[in-house]
Amino acid sequence: MAFEFVAASRLPTRFGEFSIHAFQDSESGKEHVALTVGLETPPGDEPVLARIHSECLTGDGFGSLRCDCGPQLEAAMRRVSEAGRGVILYLRQEGRGIGLVNKIRAYALQDAGADTVEANEQLGFGADLREYAMCEDMLRHLGVRRVRLLTNNPKKVEALQAHGIDVAERVPLVTGINPFNEGYMQTKTDKMGHMLPTEAT
Numbered sequence: 251m252a253f254e255f256v257a258a259s260r261l262p263t264r265f266g267e268f269s270i271h272a273f274q275d276s277e278s279g280k281e282h283v284a285l286t287v288g289l290e291t292p293p294g295d296e297p298v299l300a301r302i303h304s305e306c307l308t309g310d311g312f313g314s315l316r317c318d319c320g321p322q323l324e325a326a327m328r329r330v331s332e333a334g335r336g337v338i339l340y341l342r343q344e345g346r347g348i349g350l351v352n353k354i355r356a357y358a359l360q361d362a363g364a365d366t367v368e369a370n371e372q373l374g375f376g377a378d379l380r381e382y383a384m385c386e387d388m389l390r391h392l393g394v395r396r397v398r399l400l401t402n403n404p405k406k407v408e409a410l411q412a413h414g415i416d417v418a419e420r421v422p423l424v425t426g427i428n429p430f431n432e433g434y435m436q437t438k439t440d441k442m443g444h445m446l447p448t449e450a451t
């Protein structure tokens with residue numbers, strides 16, 4: 251798979267003015283987008299503030315409190331806008347790669363007592379099916395070689411580095427913890443290696 255740049259436009263948002271860049275894999279038709287600020291001048295070896303965000307329709311679009319995705323996306327957009335330079339790759343790998351319908355199936359199992367990892371396993375999936383190869387194509391097109399990565403997930407740092415992206419720094423992105431997602435956040439710490447504070451803030 252090779253993700254190719256297709257088109258870019260201005261994207262004024264309530265967090266500031268971004269550019270949106272659309273990418274597509276010609277074989278599968280799969281689509282991803284990048285939001286950028288201040289990358290008209292190539293950054294060279296300067297580390298660029300970056301967020302690799304996986305699609306979460308329920309959290310990003312509907313304001314779901316079952317996860318922390320919506321507040322993380324908003325915080326990332328605000329921070330990139332304030333920094334005056336940065337990139338957000340919005341990857342269309344919903345539900346850690348199992349897709350929207352299967353994520354709702356997993357939510358139903360969680361409503362019946364399973365945690366996020368157990369629910370995926372009961373459906374016959376691994377805990378996390380995401381991959382990050384497309385980040386290499388997308389960041390290369392944008393002229394970004396080094397990043398300061400907004401994430402709490404050390405596996406994401408390792409995955410990016412394995413794809414040739416130099417992660418100069420991991421920048422924590424802890425926000426959106428609420429009474430409905432305490433279990434979800436705890437499972438990320440206990441079973442998925444995420445670096446999150448033990449006390450909700």
Ligand SMILES: Nc1nc2c(ncn2[C@@H]2O[C@H](COP(=O)(O)OP(=O)(O)OP(=O)(O)O)[C@@H](O)[C@H]2O)c(=O)[nH]1
Binds near residue numbers: 403444
């Ligand atoms: N399968 C499944 N996916 C979920 C569930 N809740 C959220 N997701 C998906 O998880 C993805 C976000 O992953 P997270 O593990 O929250 O965070 P991360 O991207 O690994 O790490 P950060 O960079 O720290 O945010 C999105 O694609 C969501 O749609 C769930 O209960 N089951």
Ligand SMILES: [Zn+2]
Binds near residue numbers: 306308309317318320
């Ligand atoms: Zn979410």
